[in-house]
Structures are given as structure tokens and as C-alpha cells.
Amino acid sequence: MEPPVPVATAPAVPVRHRATTWSRARDAARELATAHLRTGTREAPVAHVPLADALGAALAVPVTARAAVPACDSAAMDGYAVAGPGPWRLVGRALAGRPGPVRRLRPGEAVEIATGAPVPARTEAVLPYERAVCDGDRIEGPVRPGRHVRHRGESVPAGAVLAPAGTVVTPALLGLAAGTGHDSLPVRRPRVAALVTGDEVVPTGLPGPGAVRDAIGPMLPGLVRWAGGVLAGSAHVADGRARLTAELRAAAADPATELVVVCGASSAGPADHLRGALDALAADVGVDGVACRPGHPQLLAALPGGPLVVGLPGNPNAALVAALTLLVPALSALAGRRDPAHAGRRAHLAGPADRHARDTRLVAVRVRDGRAAPVGGDGPAALRGAAVADALAVLPPRDGTPDSAGPVELVELPY
Numbered sequence: 029m030e031p032p033v034p035v036a037t038a039p040a041v042p043v044r045h046r047a048t049t050w051s052r053a054r055d056a057a058r059e060l061a062t063a064h065l066r067t068g069t070r071e072a073p074v075a076h077v078p079l080a081d082a083l084g085a086a087l088a089v090p091v092t093a094r095a096a097v098p099a100c101d102s103a104a105m106d107g108y109a110v111a112g113p114g115p116w117r118l119v120g121r122a123l124a125g126r127p128g129p130v131r132r133l134r135p136g137e138a139v140e141i142a143t144g145a146p147v148p149a150r151t152e153a154v155l156p157y158e159r160a161v162c163d164g165d166r167i168e169g170p171v172r173p174g175r176h177v178r179h180r181g182e183s184v185p186a187g188a189v190l191a192p193a194g195t196v197v198t199p200a201l202l203g204l205a206a207g208t209g210h211d212s213l214p215v216r217r218p219r220v221a222a223l224v225t226g227d228e229v230v231p232t233g234l235p236g237p238g239a240v241r242d243a244i245g246p247m248l249p250g251l252v253r254w255a256g257g258v259l260a261g262s263a264h265v266a267d268g269r270a271r272l273t274a275e276l277r278a279a280a281a282d283p284a285t286e287l288v289v290v291c292g293a294s295s296a297g298p299a300d301h302l303r304g305a306l307d308a309l310a311a312d313v314g315v316d317g318v319a320c321r322p323g324h325p326q327l328l329a330a331l332p333g334g335p336l337v338v339g340l341p342g343n344p345n346a347a348l349v350a351a352l353t354l355l356v357p358a359l360s361a362l363a364g365r366r367d368p369a370h371a372g373r374r375a376h377l378a379g380p381a382d383r384h385a386r387d388t389r390l391v392a393v394r395v396r397d398g399r400a401a402p403v404g405g406d407g408p409a410a411l412r413g414a415a416v417a418d419a420l421a422v423l424p425p426r427d428g429t430p431d432s433a434g435p436v437e438l439v440e441l442p443y
């Protein structure tokens with residue numbers, strides 16, 4: 029046990045005033061993570077995961093079609109496969125998934141055929157039922173050569189590149205992969221470990237007097253997955269620099285961990301030990317404070333030879349903003365995919381929202397018809413706004429940025 033922290037004490041570390049601007053911090057997070065990857069210190073191995081588990085992950089390598097689509101020349105309409113000029117004599121019926129009645133057609137012959145069924149060799153066109161005139165086994169109707177026949181590989185030739193590395197696996201990509209013969213996909217999902225700090229923080233139930241229910245831990249699995257990673261573990265850490273240092277050292281020792289998120293302990297109070305712990309571990313701190321509201325005491329560091337560390341403030345909405353500023357850009361870069369939070373969407377503000385003199389403000393908004401209406405409830409400790417918002421509007425600082433009636437940048441919220 030560590031001795032209790034004296035009530036009146038100097039700050040754990042001196043308050044620093046090196047805040048990075050918000051937009052620079054967001055860009056730096058991606059740059060630092062990309063540079064970190066290049067050093068080869070940590071990179072998630074390529075995992076071949078079943079299709080059902082690949083949704084949302086980023087492709088680690090380009091994926092090519094294992095099979096052509098369609099796999100053979102086939103009918104694009106229900107009707108009659110015909111050869112030569114009409115009228116044609118009906119010689120059988122071909123259904124998808126069953127062997128056809130004849131291997132090849134002779135001029136003047138027709139086979140009744142279902143959409144998707146392989147056409148017999150020498151088929152010149154498919155005559156849809158709607159255009160056919162039938163009299164017993166005699167068929168007539170207008171056709172053009174090649175009409176309503178899908179040729180092998182017409183949609184996807186075998187071996188064609190389906191999607192480049194970094195593509196986020198969507199339902200459509202899952203369908204495409206399955207349709208071209210894949211049962212699994214090669215993805216890269218950086219592993220993230222979380223340390224939730226604070227003696228007062230409890231993980232379940234109604235918080236008793238002086239206790240605070242953990243509101244950040246439950247946000248992390250979704251945030252991490254949205255950015256292309258996987259939250260491999262989460263631990264509660266009681267306040268204390270030695271404890272936090274030990275937990276960070278342990279997390280760094282696991283070679284599978286690429287990023288550690290520390291919640292709380294990020295500010296300048298007597299129990300805020302993150303910077304002290306990082307100093308003890310000789311971490312390289314790349315972003316130390318961000319000029320934004322909420323969320324300014326956030327940081328990004330790299331442990332020597334080990335994972336990146338993102339420090340999120342203890343206030344839950346400040347933590348969410350910080351996660352969108354540093355964690356999501358860094359993690360999506362580690363995953364080799366686009367950043368889902370910063371997609372370049374913009375909208376006009378549809379209500380009053382005060383700018384801060386020196387810091388960028390991030391305001392919870394609902395976006396309708398290109399207009400972003402502030403929803404309120406978005407102070408540092410309040411998640412009520414973000415919980416019902418579509419996005420965060422980015423309000424640049426008043427000082428040095430002229431007033432503008434133009435649209436503001438939006439930060440997407442995870443779902």
C-alpha cells in the first residue's frame with residue numbers, strides 16, 4: 029500500500045502551459061501514430077478472421093476475388109435461352125443450381141431458363157418471358173445478340189482487386205467477399221488496453237457517497253472498435269503514481285498491446301499522476317495538453333520500445349472529446365484506415381454558441397438539412413448532449429480567428 033496522499037500538497041507535477049491547438053493535436057496524433065508504425069516497434073499482426081467478425085475492421089492487405097462473378101455464362105432474365113434466328117423449338121428447362129437439359133444449343137433451339145442458371149453453349153441471347161410468344165414448344169420473339177446473357181467474370185473477373193488495404197469492412201464488402209469465394213478476411217486490429225484511474229470511481233451499481241460511477245470505461249469498446257481497434261482489456265487503477273507507473277509498465281510489457289488509454293489522472297491535482305508516471309518510464313510526450321474545451325488536459329505519448337499512451341481527462345465529456353481528438357486519429361492510423369471522426373463534414377450553426385477566447389470549443393449538435401443546432405448538456409462532466417447529438421461542431425477560438433458566417437467543421441460521433 030502506498031501512504032495516503034497528504035491533503036495539502038503541491039501539484040503532482042507543475043502545471044504546464046504547452047497546449048497544442050486542437051486541429052494541430054488531431055493531425056499530430058495521426059502523424060505520430062504513423063511515424064510510430066514506421067519504427068516497427070509495434071504493429072498488429074494480420075489476422076484472418078471469419079467474415080462475421082470482420083465488420084468494421086480495416087483490410088491489412090488488398091483483397092482479390094478468389095472466384096469470378098458470375099462463375100459461368102448465365103441468364104440475366106427468366107425466359108428462354110436461344111440460338112440462331114427464331115422461331116425456336118423448346119428442348120428443355122434449365123434451373124439455377126441444377127444441371128441443364130442440354131450442354132449446347134443448335135440453331136433454332138431454345139431452353140427455358142431461370143435467372144442465374146448457366147446458359148447452354150452457343151446461346152446467343154435470352155428472350156424474357158414478357159417478350160416471348162409461345163405456342164406449345166414453339167417460341168417466338170425479338171432478340172438481339174448477347175442480350176440478357178451475363179458472361180463469366182462480367183461483374184468481377186477472378187483475381188481482380190476488390191478493395192485496397194485500409195478499406196473498412198462494410199456489409200457491402202462482406203457481401204462482395206463472400207460472393208467471390210472468401211470465408212475470412214485479412215484484417216489488422218490494433219489491440220488497446222485501458223486503465224481507468226480514480227479511488228472514487230466504481231465500475232457497477234449505484235455510486236455511494238463520494239463515489240462516481242465509471243462513465244468512460246463503457247464508452248471505450250465502441251470508440252476503439254469504431255476507430256478500427258479492439259479493446260483487449262480494461263483495469264481499474266487506484267490513485268497513486270507508483271501504481272499507475274507499474275500498471276503502465278505491465279501494459280507496455282505485453283507485446284500485443286499497441287496503445288494504452290489512461291482515463292483520469294491527467295490534470296494537475298494531487299492525485300493526477302499520469303505525467304509523473306510517464307516521466308518515470310521515460311516516455312516521449314508528443315502532445316501535452318490541447319487548447320480545447322472540454323478536454324484540455326489530454327496527452328499522447330510513446331513508451332520507449334512500446335505502445336502509444338493516450339491520456340483522457342476524468343470528466344466524461346472531456347474524455348469523449350479527447351478520445352475524438354487524439355485516440356481515434358492515432359488508433360485509426362495504427363489500423364491503417366481512414367479516421368471516422370474527421371470526415372470533413374461541415375454545417376451552418378443553427379443556434380447561438382459562444383466561442384472561447386483562446387481555445388477551440390466542441391459543441392454537441394443535431395444536424396438537419398445542413399444546419400447544426402446545439403443541443404446543450406455538453407459541459408466537461410455532462411454526456412447528455414453527446415448522447416443525443418449527431419456530431420460535435422468545432423468552434424475556433426475568438427482570438428485570432430475572424431467571425432465567419434460560413435459553415436463550421438463537424439466531428440462525427442461514434443455509434
Ligand SMILES: Nc1nc2c(c(=O)[nH]1)N[C@H]1C(S)=C(S)[C@@H](COP(=O)(O)OP(=O)(O)OC[C@H]3O[C@@H](n4cnc5c(N)ncnc54)[C@H](O)[C@@H]3O)O[C@H]1N2
Nearest residue numbers: 226240241242243244292293294295296300341342343346
Ligand atoms: N488546477 C487545475 N485543475 C483542473 C484543471 C486544470 O487545468 N488545472 N483541469 C480541469 C479539467 S478541464 C479537467 S477535464 C479535469 C481533468 O481531471 P483528471 O483527468 O485529472 O481527472 P480526475 O481529477 O481524476 O477527475 C476529474 C473528474 O472526473 C471524474 N471522473 C474521473 N474518472 C471518471 C470516470 N471514469 N467516470 C466518470 N467520472 C470520472 C472525477 O470523479 C472528477 O469529478 O481536471 C480539472 N481540474
Ligand code: MOO
Nearest residue numbers: 322323324346408
Ligand atoms: O477537459 Mo476539462 O473542461 O476541459 O473538463
